[in-house]
Amino acid sequence: MNFYRSHVLVCGGTGCTSSGSAQIIEEFNKQIQAAGLEKEVQVVRTGCFGLCELGPVVIVYPEGSFYSRVKVEDVAEITTEHLLKGRIVRRLLYSESVVDENTIKSLDNVDFYKKQERVALRNCGVIDPENIEEYIAFDGYKALGTVLTEKTPQEVIDTIKASGLRGRGGAGFPTGLKWQFASGYQDDQKYVLCNADEGDPGAFMDRSILEGDPHVVIEAMAIAGYAIGATQGYIYVRAEYPIAVHRLEVAIGQAREYGMLGKNIFGSGFDFDLEIRLGAGAFVCGEETALMRSVEGKRGEPTPRPPFPAEKGLFAKPSVLNNVETYANVPRIILNGPEWFSAMGTEKSKGTKVFALGGKINNTGLVEVPMGTTLREIIYEIGGGIPNGKKFKAAQTGGPSGGCIPAEHLDTPIDYDNLMAIGSMMGSGGLIVMDEDNCMVDIARFFLDFIVDESCGKCTPCRVGTKKMMEILDRIVAGKGEEGDIERLEELGNEIKATALCGLGQTAPNPVLSTIHYFRDEYEAHIKEKRCPAGHCRSLLSYKIDPEKCKGCSLCARNCPADAISGTVGKPYSIDTTKCIKCGACESACKFSAISKS
Amino acid sequence: MKSLKELEEIRNRAMSRVNMRHDRDTGTRIVVGMATCGIAAGARPVLNAFVEEVQKRGLSDVVVSQTGCIGVCRLEPMAEVYTPGNEKVTYVKLTADMVPNIINQHIVNGQPVIEQTIGYYEEHNK
Numbered sequence: 001m002n003f004y005r006s007h008v009l010v011c012g013g014t015g016c017t018s019s020g021s022a023q024i025i026e027e028f029n030k031q032i033q034a035a036g037l038e039k040e041v042q043v044v045r046t047g048c049f050g051l052c053e054l055g056p057v058v059i060v061y062p063e064g065s066f067y068s069r070v071k072v073e074d075v076a077e078i079t080t081e082h083l084l085k086g087r088i089v090r091r092l093l094y095s096e097s098v099v100d101e102n103t104i105k106s107l108d109n110v111d112f113y114k115k116q117e118r119v120a121l122r123n124c125g126v127i128d129p130e131n132i133e134e135y136i137a138f139d140g141y142k143a144l145g146t147v148l149t150e151k152t153p154q155e156v157i158d159t160i161k162a163s164g165l166r167g168r169g170g171a172g173f174p175t176g177l178k179w180q181f182a183s184g185y186q187d188d189q190k191y192v193l194c195n196a197d198e199g200d201p202g203a204f205m206d207r208s209i210l211e212g213d214p215h216v217v218i219e220a221m222a223i224a225g226y227a228i229g230a231t232q233g234y235i236y237v238r239a240e241y242p243i244a245v246h247r248l249e250v251a252i253g254q255a256r257e258y259g260m261l262g263k264n265i266f267g268s269g270f271d272f273d274l275e276i277r278l279g280a281g282a283f284v285c286g287e288e289t290a291l292m293r294s295v296e297g298k299r300g301e302p303t304p305r306p307p308f309p310a311e312k313g314l315f316a317k318p319s320v321l322n323n324v325e326t327y328a329n330v331p332r333i334i335l336n337g338p339e340w341f342s343a344m345g346t347e348k349s350k351g352t353k354v355f356a357l358g359g360k361i362n363n364t365g366l367v368e369v370p371m372g373t374t375l376r377e378i379i380y381e382i383g384g385g386i387p388n389g390k391k392f393k394a395a396q397t398g399g400p401s402g403g404c405i406p407a408e409h410l411d412t413p414i415d416y417d418n419l420m421a422i423g424s425m426m427g428s429g430g431l432i433v434m435d436e437d438n439c440m441v442d443i444a445r446f447f448l449d450f451i452v453d454e455s456c457g458k459c460t461p462c463r464v465g466t467k468k469m470m471e472i473l474d475r476i477v478a479g480k481g482e483e484g485d486i487e488r489l490e491e492l493g494n495e496i497k498a499t500a501l502c503g504l505g506q507t508a509p510n511p512v513l514s515t516i517h518y519f520r521d522e523y524e525a526h527i528k529e530k531r532c533p534a535g536h537c538r539s540l541l542s543y544k545i546d547p548e549k550c551k552g553c554s555l556c557a558r559n560c561p562a563d564a565i566s567g568t569v570g571k572p573y574s575i576d577t578t579k580c581i582k583c584g585a586c587e588s589a590c591k592f593s594a595i596s597k598s
Numbered sequence: 599m600k601s602l603k604e605l606e607e608i609r610n611r612a613m614s615r616v617n618m619r620h621d622r623d624t625g626t627r628i629v630v631g632m633a634t635c636g637i638a639a640g641a642r643p644v645l646n647a648f649v650e651e652v653q654k655r656g657l658s659d660v661v662v663s664q665t666g667c668i669g670v671c672r673l674e675p676m677a678e679v680y681t682p683g684n685e686k687v688t689y690v691k692l693t694a695d696m697v698p699n700i701i702n703q704h705i706v707n708g709q710p711v712i713e714q715t716i717g718y719y720e721e722h723n724k
Contacts, residue, residue: 005649005662007619040646062618062661086632086664126619136605137612145602259600267600 004042006083009059011125013048013211014204014243016055021045023072024056031079041083047212049125051112052365054094059107059125066107068094112363115382117344119352120168120205120328121368124212129247132254135215141260143331144219147226148268156227157183160330163338164350169195169286169323170398170427171503172349172416178320181310182228185318190230192221193295193314193321196237196244197279197286200399201450203430205354206324208366210237210244213328214251218274220327222261223334225272228320233272236291238279248276283400283454287502288321290456301458302502323428325354345371349415359396359432362387369414376410379433390435394518398427400447401507403514404440423514425507439536440519441526445473447511455504462505465496469512479539481527486516531598538582541597545586547572549594556586556595614653618661624682625659626705628652631676633667639674640693647697648677652705660705673716679704688716 010016010025028043049057054068058078065088067078074092081087090098096110107113118124127134135141147156161176182190194217198206210217221233237245252274255261263271277295284290285300292314294300313319329351333341342350349371355378358364362384369378375395379385386392394404403424405412412418416426434443452470457463469492472485493509500506516523525531532540545556545565550572557565557573564580567573575586575595587595630636630645648662668676673690679700680686687710689700696714704710712718 003646003650003653004615005645005664007616009619040649061620062663085634085637086666127616133608133612134616136608137616139609141605142602142609145605149602266602 002039004040005062006041007061008041008043008083009046009061009125010043011047011049011055011057012045012129012243013052013124013208014241015048015052016057017243019056020072021056024058024070024075027072027075028079031076032083035079035084037079037083044128045130046127047124047129048121048208048366050116050118050121050208050366050368051094051363053363054365057125063088064106065089065104066094066097067092111384112365112367112382115373115377116368117352117370118368119332119341119344120209120216120325120354121366122213122332123216124208127213129212129214130250130254132215132251132258132260135213139335140215140331141219141258143334144222144260145266147223147334148266148270153183153227153229156223156334159334159338160227163333163341164345164348165326165329165333165341166349166416167323168325168329168353168428170401170425172426175322175326178310178322179224179227181308182230182313182318182320185311187317189232189315189317190225190228191314191317191319192225192228192230192233193292193319194221194233194235194327195286195288195291195321195323196235196241197291198238198241198324198428199283199286199454200401200428200430202358202432203356203399203428205356205366205429207241207244209324209328209354210241211247214244214247215255216331217248217324217327218251218255218261220330221274222265222272223330224320224322224327226270228318230318230320231271231273233274234277234295234314235274236277236279236285236295239281240279245276245278252276282456283450284456284502284504287504290502291321292319299456301456302504304501325429346413346415346418348417353414353426353429355429355431357383357431357433360386360390360435360438361433371415372413374411374413375405378414378431379410383433386433386435390437393434393436393438394440394443396424396432396434396443396447396511397430398425398507398510399430400450401425401503401510402427402430403510404434404443404518406518423510423517425510437534437536439477439532439534440515440522441473441532442477442536444512444515445470445477448473448508451504451508455508459499459501459505461496461499462501462508465492465500466505466508468492469496469509473512476523476526477532477537477539479526479530479537481523481530483527485527486520486523489513490516535597541582542577543575543580543582543584543586543595543597545573545575546594546596547574549592551592551594553591555589555591559585559589561585610656613658614656617653617658625661626657626682627680628660628662628705629665629678629680630662631666631668631674631678632664635667635671636674636676641675643694644675644677644692644697647694648701651698651701655701655706657701657705670716673719676716679710681705681708689714690716690719 058067058070097105165175166172285294289303290300309319354368493513552570562581564576675692677689
């Protein structure tokens with residue numbers, strides 16, 4: 001057996017792969033071979049480390065050097081300087097970790113990671129997800145083995161209940177209770193399902209877990225199967241995640257090979273097996289009942305509840321459906337005990353939550369924090385604040401189902417109930433940050449547009465109602481808003497919330513309603529003054545030439561595709577706003593900053 | 599695989615291989631001089647011997663890493679051992695076959711191998 005003295009961990013998540021990490025791995029293998037180090041240095045492709053802004057990421061152990069924004073051209077230098085001669089390549093180090101000439105902070109102490117508590121993401125970035133033995137090295141499958149040989153199904157359910165784990169898919173239903181219900185219904189076949197559809201735009205928490213630590217989901221589903229009495233499970237993954245699908249396939253194959261899936265697991269008499277089912281691009285199939293209909297081969301349309309899936313779910317049998325991140329917490333809760341988990345978080349929201357930080361923020365990426373961490377800490381301390389010195393305006397949580405949180409609520413401790421109280425929701429974990437240049441009306445329109453596209457069409461409130469709301473918003477951003485439009489949006493929104501058949505429709509009005517609640521003045525400016533305060537909505541912009549600054553060079557007029565600018569050379573030019581198509585070409589062309597928009 | 603015991607065996611075997619992938623501020627550090635002087639004097643086999651011995655014995659609290667020129671080039675291959683609560687011990691003129699003894703006597707049993715340290719060497723080789 002080979003004893004490697006150094007491990008080079010390269011992130012192989014989707015983000016870093018699209019920035020070329022696969023080529024980096026190839027180059028490392030080549031360079032290491034050329035230097036004769038292939039028996040001493042191991043290159044490992046891992047999952048997502050979380051600091052996606054700085055990808056491709058390479059960490060070299062035992063030193064723990066965190067190299068960021070690595071290019072293929074840097075690999076030769078890292079090999080000869082660091083791997084061969086032991087000299088860390090300082091210019092490639094993540095700058096936050098460098099204290100001074102002689103000191104490098106350990107990763108746990110840099111601002112990005114200091115306040116994080118990686119529970120669900122524990123193994124991501126540490127292990128090779130395609131090697132089951134590395135998962136086992138970090139206590140993998142020990143929880144399953146313990147549960148099957150030492151605990152009864154009811155004891156497992158009690159443990160999950162005691163931990164306070166709530167569904168991480170967005171609704172936050174107590175997981176232990178869900179398993180209890182399913183366990184209570186008797187039938188000849190029961191099912192365990194995993195919702196890996198992750199349809200929220202900008203969310204990639206589940207993707208990172210599946211790509212970086214697929215076995216944790218497999219182990220948790222087997223534990224769930226034992227708890228409720230199911231012998232078959234399905235993982236419903238969206239087809240847009242090819243890397244995740246591949247890693248899952250490899251993992252399931254290895255789990256079967258090692259006897260973690262199949263018949264008589266750990267000699268306990270318990271059988272359990274898993275299959276993958278691919279989604280086909282429908283956001284609504286992330287909804288529990290629609291997902292099950294999709295697995296059954298039907299069109300993904302929600303069905304009324306009751307009966308709840310715990311009683312009649314997949315193929316009308318008792319079923320449990322949980323989110324990827326929910327499952328990722330289960331083995332640790334079994335191993336460390338429920339008190340360990342419930343010691344983290346707030347009174348009603350225990351444990352941690354993974355957030356996908358995106359939008360106008362410096363450290364875009366994946367973060368996992370204990371419940372109760374404030375938005376301010378996440379955005380300014382972990383996230384590194386807003387780039388270019390801009391002012392924070394709002395943060396959107398919960399994707400198309402969630403709401404905006406303005407600056408006045410930045411110190412709210414994040415948990416399920418607090419977020420609902422201020423008009424948003426936890427959602428699956430997408431957290432989009434917006435600054436002073438974002439138009440809140442346009443943000444609402446963006447999310448509603450997504451919903452209108454994804455509505456399955458079964459119930460009238462969603463099918464027709466969201467479209468009607470969309471038409472009003474389209475008019476508003478085009479400068480054709482009318483008196484009464486805000487009230488119409490509020491009325492429609494509240495009616496849809498009360499009458500839509502499924503969660504997609506019921507939460508669709510949230511972005512609109514919450515932006516109206518906190519940013520009504522922006523809506524009024526659009527409608528009454530035909531003005532966009534953030535300077536974003538094109539149709540409401542007017543471009544003007546400042547006669548004091550204009551030199552009459554005619555560059556703008558020559559660049560205008562609509563022939564809207566006129567004048568005589570040497571004298572200030574002017575824009576005909578009726579012809580102007582607001583493309584901004586003149587503003588970019590002007591060398592004297594004489595053109596501005598408002 | 600059929601039993602928890604088999605799982606434990608795989609775990610122990612695999613753990614020693616992935617154990618270094620954690621940042622740690624505590625525990626023992628063994629730092630081997632691997633600059634040009636060290637490598638020329640034969641430090642690479644010494645480094646590999648340390649790594650092999652630590653992993654074979656499953657010493658999870660020990661990190662073996664390399665450094666540049668420690669300074670006393672004529673005494674290479676050199677290794678410095680930092681154990682918590684003790685002063686640093688510097689070994690000189692090492693060869694790979696001395697390593698198992700150092701690990702056993704110093705790291706595991708807490709008694710530095712005096713005869714191989716820099717102080718002893720300088721005293722006895724004036």
